[in-house]
Amino acid sequence: MALLTGKNILVTGVLTDASIAFHIARLAQEEGATVVLSSFGRARRITERIAARLPHQAAVIELDVTNDEDLAALPDRVREFVPTLHGLVHSIGFAPESALGGNFLNTQWPDVATAIQVSAFSLKSLTMAARPLFDGGASVVGLDFDASVAWPQYDWMGVAKAALESTSRYLARDLGPEQVRVNLVAAGPIKTIAAKSIPGFEKFEPIWNDRAALGWDFGDPVPAAQATIVFLSDWLPKTTGEILHVDGGVHAIGG
Numbered sequence: 001m002a003l004l005t006g007k008n009i010l011v012t013g014v015l016t017d018a019s020i021a022f023h024i025a026r027l028a029q030e031e032g033a034t035v036v037l038s039s040f041g042r043a044r045r046i047t048e049r050i051a052a053r054l055p056h057q058a059a060v061i062e063l064d065v066t067n068d069e070d071l072a073a074l075p076d077r078v079r080e081f082v083p084t085l086h087g088l089v090h091s092i093g094f095a096p097e098s099a100l101g102g103n104f105l106n107t108q109w110p111d112v113a114t115a116i117q118v119s120a121f122s123l124k125s126l127t128m129a130a131r132p133l134f135d136g137g138a139s140v141v142g143l144d145f146d147a148s149v150a151w152p153q154y155d156w157m158g159v160a161k162a163a164l165e166s167t168s169r170y171l172a173r174d175l176g177p178e179q180v181r182v183n184l185v186a187a188g189p190i191k192t193i194a195a196k197s198i199p200g201f202e203k204f205e206p207i208w209n210d211r212a213a214l215g216w217d218f219g220d221p222v223p224a225a226q227a228t229i230v231f232l233s234d235w236l237p238k239t240t241g242e243i244l245h246v247d248g249g250v251h252a253i254g255g
Contacts, residue, residue, distance in 0.1 A: 003233040005032035008082040010130065012038045012063070013091030013143075015046055017053050019192050020143055021091035023225035028087075029055045031229060036081050038063035040070065065092055065122040071129040078133055085133040087232040090126055090142035093119040099156035101199030107156055115156045120163035127171055127182070137179030141231045142168060143224070144184040144243060146251050152203040165243060172241035181240040183231045187224035188216050188247035212248030 009028050013021040014037050025035045035058045039047035044060060051058045061077040064070045078085060095115035099107045127140050145154070147162035154161075165184060172182040189204040208216040224246045230236060231244070245251045 002030070002032035003229060003235070004028055004087075007033045007086040007232070008036070008084060009033045009087040009089065009232060010036050010038065010078060010085055011058075011089040011091065012065075012126065013089075014039070014050055015043060016192070017050055018190075018219075018221065019091070020187060020190060020221040020224045020228075021089065022050060022054075023221050024089055024091070024228045025051075025058060026054055027222075027225050027229050028232065029058075031233075033087070033232075034082055036061060036078060040064040040067075065126050066117060071125055074129040075132045078130075084135040085130055086138055088127065088130050088138060088140045089228060089232070090123050090140065092122050092126075093143075093157065093160070095119065095155075095157040095160065097199070101153050102155065104155040112156050112159070115160045116163055119157065119160035120167050123164055123167050124171060127175070127180075131175075131180075134178065134180055138181070139232050140171070140175075140180060140182045141228050142182075142184045143228075144186040145189075146186045146243075146245065146247065148251070152207075153198055153201065157198070168243075169241045176240055181231070181236070183236075183240060183242045183244065185224050185227045185231065186243050186245045186247065186251070187221075188212070188250060189218060190221050190224070191218050192221070208248060208250055211250045211253045213250075213253055214248040216248040216250070 011025045028035050037058050037060045040062050048060050059081040096111040099111045099115050123142050145161050168182050168184050227244050227246045
């Protein structure tokens, strides 16, 4: 039996077939899951085109995680395709340009608030919106970037990721009695659309080239996707509030 046979999974954040989210959706289908994607606005057409590149065409629902009406409508929109959810993937992050690229000391609160709402608070918003679809438990998995240190150029997105990590722990605490597991996969840097939006992203390359004990391929999103699939499966039934690093070992290696 495949790892996700019979499971229904909602995956957010699929915009290109180079993204971690796309490969999570692909592997989930290959492991037996029924996958639903979400997108919103003009980006939805892009997601629908990319969905055609999956092994099986996936439905795409409208969802802006900063829109209360979309969040309230999530259960009904999902039920058009599947009756319940067994897994939820949070692959959402955004910070305005002023919040990145070495501008930490000058960024104004409205842009910081946007970064935190979209990149961290949305984990809580999305999970609570999907909660009515969790029938006897579920696995919520978010994509992270290690927030234990200050990275070059990452600035307020790093703060937002620290908030994401803390949010995951509180959700794990409060939803654990409902058998809802909440975990994060902290991936190393991958050359995705999100990465291209970070000024000076190339400064990550020498860090990983020097310190990744297992080596690192900036063009390979599959290892992080594979780790997510394990979290979505039944193989870690008593693991919650965890951050699994898929970064070649950089988090454990000193400078």
